[in-house]
Amino acid sequence: MDPHGRIDVKWDVMSWTPDGYVAVVTMTNMQTYRHIESPGWTLGWKWAKKEVIWSVLGAQASDQGDCSSFKENLPHSCKKNPSIIDLLPNAPFNQQFSQCCKGGVLASQGQDPAAAVSSFQISIGRSGTSKKTISLPQDFYLLGSGPGYTCTAAAVVSPSAFYLGDGRRRSQALMTWSLTCSYSQTIVSKNPSCCVSMSSFYSTQITPCPSCSCGCQQGQANCVKKEDHKISSLVEKSKAERKMVQCTEHMCPIKVHWHVKNNYKTHWRVKLTVTNFRYRTNYTKWTLAVHHPSLRSLANVSSFLYKPLMVYGASSKVSTFFWALQLTKFHD
Template structure:
């Protein structure tokens, strides 16, 4: 027994407590889930409600509404597009508040031509400024839908359609199949339509209740891994107590000269930069990023700025490196254990998310309307910043072991790439702990295991 345990004893005696902490962090990050489930918004989804409001001689009139039940993920320009496959030979006679992208083959109709005859139509929102007689409530925002926390009054989008060749009773109507939602690109997966209790509507004066003839719901959930092959943002760190600036990890969102992302990188000092940018489509879903070591469209910098007797201060800067996008209604979600003691925030809005009711460690930050809610495209004006003032909780507060830095950061609902924990700016007296790299820990651990089995 002594021979078996001696190598293990030597292994644990060789390392300090901070090494054991690094092992724990490595084991935790190694098993991070890659599923669509979001631990900070576990019930977030977009629900599509299809309400049949009245019957027509050959079908029905319906109002379709998309409700964004996601706390911090919104749909930005160029907006959503919704598709489905008809179950029978339905056509769309007319629409309000939206339009299909392709009419399809309507050659068999004479006189009154349908708005769309495609088996698999795709609908988009109308633009702001659409004539009033073509609108309905919650339409005509260019496909932009706000998140539930940031702007609940604009967290829905609607259109109306008159459907023909569809059946005229609850028993003859068939629900569409294979719903798809692009917002504006991929990422959402929609389940099957499910018939539910008809929606009830309360009049403006609250004196009368009406209800739909028939209602079905479709639930769509988001996965960052389906939305894009590479991350969309990264995090860099710095502090007043250490001159080291920890940059975003190299190639965090892709690498320069990568054949799969050719032409997506532009030098900031290129002589023909203006022509390149003007030739690209603004608010395009495909990023055109400034050439950097990280190649991310967005970088978030967290700087531990000042230390007071009872408070400490952080500066947060968001920089846009994407020449193809003005990020309207941007938001930031930050997880840090001291948000329960946030005292003041400057030039950003703040809302506590508390995904787990007993713990207030997650905050949502976004810009002040008409001031900094628009994050301009890459260039001198392509950044927004704010400062956060925290009160110290002496039972937990410390600048040691990277405690002052966030655990995770989301930008516009996407998880940003964090630097490795052993690279965080440590206090000067913790330099020996910081010098132990995760690779050294793993190699030593494997050597100890090999030694153990050698003795056995």
Template sequence: MMSSLAAYDLLDPNGSINIIWDIMSWKPDGYLATVRISNLQMYRQIRSPGWTIGWTWANKEVIWSMVGAQAIDRGDCSNFKTNIPHSCETSPAIVDLLPGSVPQNQQLPNCCKGGVLGSWGQRDKAATVSWFQVSVGHSGTSRKTVKVPKGFYLLGPGAGYACSSAVVVPPSVFLSADGRRKTRAMTTWTVTCTYSPTLASKNPNCCVSLSSFYNPMITPCSTCACGCKDKHNCTKRDSEISTLLKPNLVMDGETQLLQCTQHMCPIQVHWHFKVNYKKHWRVKISITNFNYWLNYSHWNLVVQHPNLNNVTLVYNFTYKLLPYHSTSDTGVFYGVKEGNELLMEAENVQSEMIFGKDEKEFTLDQGWVFPRKVYFNGDECLMPPPNSYPFLPNSPNPIHPLLFAAALLLVLLAFCSFWCNSKIESQKTQKKGPSC
């Protein structure tokens, strides 16, 4: 129960990655199956170097062959003198093939993408699915004797997904190309994997800074917003980059080379309240990549704000409202810059939005014009503390909690000193020794 709660996503309650295992035919010592990996998450994608899935066989199964994917390790196949299996591992780990690694006429539909899966709400639906075929031996050869694998897991890339046990469901139904004939799988089981930020990382991967036209103060990302774990391995000058980015360097999607900043985040999102018109208001959004070792392809940005259901114009980004299954009137902003990358070397992309103004709810007080939450590629960004937001010129400057505590301490010390002096004077009058 606790794992399910940790993985629940309020913005995308039905989002998950489903693994569907269809046994299509029986073999003399096993079966032939197709495996589909479907990303049903609205705004979270699987980026390079792609997904890895794995499981533990129930008995002593082996993988005779695979199409569209491969096992990372063949394992110990010393018991086989001829006809060596593709993998003899009891807990195989499977990865997708790279694009162009297999001739087109030998590929399954939606295979060989390097494990990259698009998000359900962002790209074409074919980009959200990956297929491969596996021939399994030393297993059951009927519905009654075949055993379901255990311990399924998904890396996408890195940790972050918690997977359910495999559940046997009614067999999948397939239509022929002309749609006139149906075939059914011999048996089907499914696995559901849900994302948990706490499993993915102890620290955020992005942060938010704020500014407004009515105040020269810029609210920066919080210091060490992303943990500062790379503060001793960051780079300060662009001249250093050419020596660090080697032509043959293999990017694994997890290793980072960050530009040295006070927040030490790979991604910074800046929200600037630019203009306040009579019937509209205007915002500028900037996204900066501080990770020199990673390009973000087909990235997306999700923002929560009460007025986002009243957006009238968006420049440079694509915009739509995500389905929001809640009684709250908070709108959700979903922006995508299709076909472009948020590149390495601190590349910056920008957009401006114009909102219609509802006079009953629009206000400049209490930070209303700033977002409630911001997500980049499905990961929640750290917002600055509310007391640091840009304040109105005619409003009192909010006092930092530490300054407030210091002021309170000074008041208490002054009161204690006054009380003590009064006590001493009183005791002197009564010709008693001081007791304070």
């Protein structure tokens, strides 16, 4: 279990405007090995009053909403419950902001802390113009390339501090509030998302993934046979097509195979194989967490990068998570 399994969201009010404020919103993925893949994160909330979004740098609202009450200078979004998404890497320079424009992809804290942060600047109107009159947004939600996250209510905290220029001058936000979003696999699905099969050099038998490990086949309603002609027709990447998996006994989108290659007095060697059974989903920045007592004496890893994990509440146990080298991508 990951004791830091959360995504922190922080709003820093940097300046007041005639009808509202300008804020910098920062999301930090504190999860050790869970990242957010393409199509990326979506952050949404409900306004407490009749606020509008005048402009956004480093992100955009997915829906402008009904701005017909404005005669000129239309807001960026008039939605009561706006949804914000990240910009793509090729966004125009004048629309970018620091730590933005990664298509919503967030690396895990254990894999790449520098890439585990995303931020954008947002200008709000029809809002309070002081700490006493401002109202915090409500009902926050986070989609991390899909459901699974539950967010707390926003709460006012001590203003964030910043060091400018040469680092000798300290400034701070006018007001700061924060919230956290935690992931739960049970929200996404009652079934697991992967299974493990095993084999060894001293036996020709393979211990396969149990049947229906990740659910059972329902005819061909929830899977496609490997030789099926429908595979070539899956062009548009709709949500349903991204989840389309190959028909197997285990019905898991991901299978991990653990093969013991040899066993000597001083060491033993294992080959790990990760197979993607989804037809329209790539796992470019995949991670694999493994728990085994012998990982305490891990001597060498090839093809993968790795890092030991501190298992919460179980110091006697050893876990490690692996991820792909830059050129070792996990394709469909």
